Amino acid sequence: MPSTASEMTSQDGVKFISGLLAGVGVPSILWGEYLLNVYGVPSIVGGIDFVIPDDKMPLAVATLKGSNLRPCPDLDACVVSGDSSPFPVPAFHMHIQGSEVDVSLRAHSETLWFIPPPNNPSSSKTERAAKPNPYYLEASSPELPPWRHGRGHGAFSSDGSPVLVPRAHILLEAYIRLASAFREDYGHYFLNMVTYMAEYPFKDGLINTDLLPKPCRTFWDGHRQGKLPVRQLMNNLQRDLGDDIDRGSEFSSE
Numbered sequence: 001m002p003s004t005a006s007e008m009t010s011q012d013g014v015k016f017i018s019g020l021l022a023g024v025g026v027p028s029i030l031w032g033e034y035l036l037n038v039y040g041v042p043s044i045v046g047g048i049d050f051v052i053p054d055d056k057m058p059l060a061v062a063t064l065k066g067s068n069l070r071p072c073p074d075l076d077a078c079v080v081s082g083d084s085s086p087f088p089v090p091a092f093h094m095h096i097q098g099s100e101v102d103v104s105l106r107a108h109s110e111t112l113w114f115i116p117p118p119n120n121p122s123s124s125k126t127e128r129a130a131k132p133n134p135y136y137l138e139a140s141s142p143e144l145p146p147w148r149h150g151r152g153h154g155a156f157s158s159d160g161s162p163v164l165v166p167r168a169h170i171l172l173e174a175y176i177r178l179a180s181a182f183r184e185d186y187g188h189y190f191l192n193m194v195t196y197m198a199e200y201p202f203k204d205g206l207i208n209t210d211l212l213p214k215p216c217r218t219f220w221d222g223h224r225q226g227k228l229p230v231r232q233l234m235n236n237l238q239r240d241l242g243d244d245i246d247r248g249s250e251f252s253s254e
């Protein structure tokens with residue numbers, strides 16, 4: 001079990017938490033700044049986020065509370081949960097002892113509502129390999145970039161507990177949909193994420209944008225061409241996605 005702050009914030013710490021959750025039957029998807037690092041975006045890792053099926057959230061929270069993570073000392077003042085948070089406040093978060101890094105849990109219905117959550121983490125490695133998931137892949141996948149100087153963490157090693165990440169086009173689609181769904185409060189933040197995706201994973205050839213649904217593809221093309229004002233692109237996106245903000249209920253975790 002990783003114990004020091006630097007171990008907890010390394011890929012071993014991420015694998016440890018993913019494995020802790022998997023051990024009680026909670027599937028998790030890596031999210032947030034750590035995920036960007038896996039995709040070769042040179043961002044500072046302030047947090048390790050996981051997306052959890054809504055119905056598994058109580059169990060996931062109880063599991064983290066039983067770990068060596070530290071409770072948040074002040075929810076109102078904390079950058080993760082306070083008013084100054086640049087992104088939607090997670091359902092639950094804790095902190096890594098002796099570091100500034102937080103571990104956050106986000107509800108599937110608030111983050112990846114347009115795809116089903118992964119199956120329970122009970123399937124064996126051979127089962128997973130036999131049926132590639134259209135939405136997720138393992139953080140150790142050769143489809144992910146290797147470590148590069150100044151370009152983030154890159155893919156994980158294949159030892160230890162598996163960690164799931166969204167496929168690159170799903171991550172881009174999520175940021176576009178989130179920019180629309182949370183336009184008023186966090187639109188700027190998610191548009192920055194779209195720009196990161198354009199600057200790094202897209203330029204690296206990691207994103208097949210043909211797989212984007214039409215409203216998101218239209219937005220992406222317009223954003224890249226830069227001919228229309230972003231405000232207008234966002235208006236068109238919200239119109240084309242329709243009432244897309246009714247998250248959840250469509251999928252269960254089973």
Ligand SMILES: [Zn+2]
Nearest residue numbers: 072073078080
């Ligand atoms: Zn906190």
